[in-house]
Structures are given as C-alpha cells and as structure tokens.
Amino acid sequence: MISPITYENLRLFSYSNDKQIEGPIRGIVIHFTGMGCDDRFDGNLAEADYYTARNIVYLIPYGNPWAWMNRQQVALADQIIDIILAKYGLPENLPIVSTGLSMGGQGALVYMVYAKRTPVACVANCPVCDMPFHYTERPDLPSSYYSAYLYEEGTMEEILPRFSPLHLAEAGKMPDAAYTVFHCTEDKSVNKQLHSDRFVAAMEKAGHPVDYRIIPDRGHCDLRPEDYQALFAACAKGITG
Numbered sequence: 001m002i003s004p005i006t007y008e009n010l011r012l013f014s015y016s017n018d019k020q021i022e023g024p025i026r027g028i029v030i031h032f033t034g035m036g037c038d039d040r041f042d043g044n045l046a047e048a049d050y051y052t053a054r055n056i057v058y059l060i061p062y063g064n065p066w067a068w069m070n071r072q073q074v075a076l077a078d079q080i081i082d083i084i085l086a087k088y089g090l091p092e093n094l095p096i097v098s099t100g101l102s103m104g105g106q107g108a109l110v111y112m113v114y115a116k117r118t119p120v121a122c123v124a125n126c127p128v129c130d131m132p133f134h135y136t137e138r139p140d141l142p143s144s145y146y147s148a149y150l151y152e153e154g155t156m157e158e159i160l161p162r163f164s165p166l167h168l169a170e171a172g173k174m175p176d177a178a179y180t181v182f183h184c185t186e187d188k189s190v191n192k193q194l195h196s197d198r199f200v201a202a203m204e205k206a207g208h209p210v211d212y213r214i215i216p217d218r219g220h221c222d223l224r225p226e227d228y229q230a231l232f233a234a235c236a237k238g239i240t241g
Helices: 044-052 071-088 103-114 131-137 141-151 156-163 164-172 197-203 225-240
Strands: 015-016 027-032 055-059 094-103 121-125 178-184 210-215
Touching: 015 071, 027 103, 027 197, 027 225, 044 055, 044 071, 044 225, 055 071, 055 225, 071 103, 071 225, 094 103, 094 225, 103 121, 121 225, 131 141, 131 164, 141 178, 156 164, 156 197, 164 197, 178 197, 178 225, 197 210
Parallel strands: 027 055, 027 094, 094 121, 121 178, 178 210
Antiparallel strands: 015 055
C-alpha cells in the first residue's frame, strides 16, 4: 500500500490540533465530512478548541469528497491515526471516537466496522443509514457512489449493503460501543424516518442501545448551538468518561 503520509506532511492530508495540546493526550476524535466537502483548514478551529482543552486530538482526514467510507477512506483514517500514535508513543488501546455528518455520519458508523482499531464511541449527525435507498433518493448520488466504489468487487446491489449502516446493523456487524445519533426533523436531504429511525430500531434490536437525539424544526445537519455542544460532549465522553 502506498503510504506517503508522514508526521512532517500530515497537514497536507488531515487537520490536526495535536500541536496545540499541552499535557498527556487522552484520546482521538476523528471527524468525517459531508459529501462534496473539500475544505482544508489552517490554524485553530473553534470545535478543535473544545477538544484541545481536554487533551484530545481532533482529526479531519482530507479524503475523496465522494468517499462514502470506501476502503481507501478507511485506510486513510487508519494511517493518520497510526502517525499520531507513533509520534507521541501512545498505546494501541488509546480511546478513539468516530464522528461525522451526512455522508460523514455514514462514514463514522461504517468506520466502526472496518477500522484497524475499533472506536469506543460513534457520534453521527443526520447520517445516511440506508445506502441502497439513498442511491435513489437524489439525482446527485449515483455518480458519487460510482466514484467511491468503482474498484470494489461485485455489483452495486452487492456492494452497497457492505457500506450501509442499516444493513450492517441488521447483519449484526456493528461492534459494541457507545452510539449517539442526532437527526433533524426537517431534513430534506437525508430523510429521518427512512434513515436514522430505521437504523436506531435495528441497532436496538441487535442489542446496541443508541442515544437518539431528535432535533425539531431544523434542516439537514443544522444543529442548534446547544446541540453542537451536546455533540462535542458526547464525543469527549467516549474518551474521558
């Protein structure tokens, strides 16, 4: 596997607040962005300050904007975490929390299954949970799926359940961890009833309780300030208890 990423060039491949942390690192929060996001971040992010104050490394991998947590995105996330652990001499069992919104929410949930080191918690905001259905939900999605899974073995009908949180939950493949899901009632991009409602029900049936936070009168991923604080707190709780 090609691995051009080193600590010295890490910021070409990921945002990281590690240089701002003073004292022993307590854990890692890795955040996956939504579809089409190709932002690069300089300096300090306000949300990173929350984690920096708690000695938590905050990472935002710069993957394919249409990644849909394909195997390359999983490998990228694993490699970035490898580098942070090696740089600071951190243990393999350092707690990791997976988080993200929309496509990144799907990614955060799917990463729980395929990560090199299984995260202790997952916090998702308006996640895509039914990948086969989502293929038909909007006209901009088939091309993004094609980009993500072009070299995956099988037909699209065979591939998508392997990267679909709902189908992974129904197949009993989601690991034991602390799960928190936020979804806004007026989401017109990722239908709450057809995604998070069904995923949470499948998770609970499989014996994985989910802290399900329904946000009224808000659109796609549009959390209120207090909800963002609750999201950050849920991520930090996975590490600090």
